[in-house]
Amino acid sequence: MSAPDEEPGNAQAPEPADDLGSAELPRSLGPPGAASSNNLPLQRYIVVEGPIGVGKTSLAKRLATTLDAELVLEQDAQNPFLERFYKNPKSGALPAQLFFLFQRAQQLGSLKQQDLFAPRRVADYLFEKDRLFAGLTLDPAEMALYDQVASRLDVDPPRPDLVLYLQAPVETLLSRISRRGISYESGIDAAYLSRLNDAYARFFHAYERAPLLIVNAANIDPTQNQADYDELVGAIRRMKKGRMYYNPLRHGTI
Numbered sequence: 001m002s003a004p005d006e007e008p009g010n011a012q013a014p015e016p017a018d019d020l021g022s023a024e025l026p027r028s029l030g031p032p033g034a035a036s037s038n039n040l041p042l043q044r045y046i047v048v049e050g051p052i053g054v055g056k057t058s059l060a061k062r063l064a065t066t067l068d069a070e071l072v073l074e075q076d077a078q079n080p081f082l083e084r085f086y087k088n089p090k091s092g093a094l095p096a097q098l099f100f101l102f103q104r105a106q107q108l109g110s111l112k113q114q115d116l117f118a119p120r121r122v123a124d125y126l127f128e129k130d131r132l133f134a135g136l137t138l139d140p141a142e143m144a145l146y147d148q149v150a151s152r153l154d155v156d157p158p159r160p161d162l163v164l165y166l167q168a169p170v171e172t173l174l175s176r177i178s179r180r181g182i183s184y185e186s187g188i189d190a191a192y193l194s195r196l197n198d199a200y201a202r203f204f205h206a207y208e209r210a211p212l213l214i215v216n217a218a219n220i221d222p223t224q225n226q227a228d229y230d231e232l233v234g235a236i237r238r239m240k241k242g243r244m245y246y247n248p249l250r251h252g253t254i
């Protein structure tokens, strides 16, 4: 499987068009203080997405603190079938996938469509990710069953005001996953992550449900590094409609 037209899947070289900035942007374009309330981004419902280990949860938590927003987190640790899936992907995929489907349908289905009175929210997953993973892990007969169940559930998840799609190359994902140190994740290999990266690239290539900010997250650490975080929040604030790229360039050190 390969990404269509190299867009938007190539984490190293997102397209320069619509580039929302780099580390070389004038400082005045960035947020003077990311947490100051009159500088809050306008988007009320922000979703952080991207492949395993790219940093969705860490970033979503930090954004939720800055925005004083409700945090909506995927509850992967509660899936009793996940460990079995990583040990034996063929036989373990269907129960793991169905558990996630019900769990996510319940969690996101309970959120009302965003309106003026809804709380600000930051989520670390899109409902659509469930089918994206199913497409990678299930065989055709299992997929048909999954689709039948999903259509019966008829979930109508709220539409995000902004989706941040974090991208990073496979080696970066592997090293972040190993740093996180969840034992059953040690079975995640480069081939699976590569297929996942391709699937995300294809999915977001066609995604039009919400404004999309494609972030090259390979060389930044917005969770730990204040300047990286402030610049990213600045890009979120400048984000308007459609699809934009945020490709921060780190100055090389000699």
Ligand SMILES: Nc1ncnc2c1ncn2[C@@H]1O[C@H](COP(=O)(O)OP(=O)(O)OP(=O)(O)O)[C@@H](O)[C@H]1O
Pocket: 050, 051, 052, 053, 054, 055, 056, 057, 058, 059, 076, 124, 176, 177, 179, 180, 217, 220, 221, 222, 223
């Ligand atoms: N930009 C970064 N630079 C370095 N390490 C990072 C960065 N972002 C996240 N990490 C670390 O990588 C690990 C994975 O991050 P996190 O759990 O937030 O990823 P995730 O995208 O939510 O993964 P999953 O899809 O499995 O839930 C954590 O140990 C986190 O501290």
Ligand SMILES: [Mg+2]
Pocket: 056, 057, 058, 124
């Ligand atoms: Mg996570």
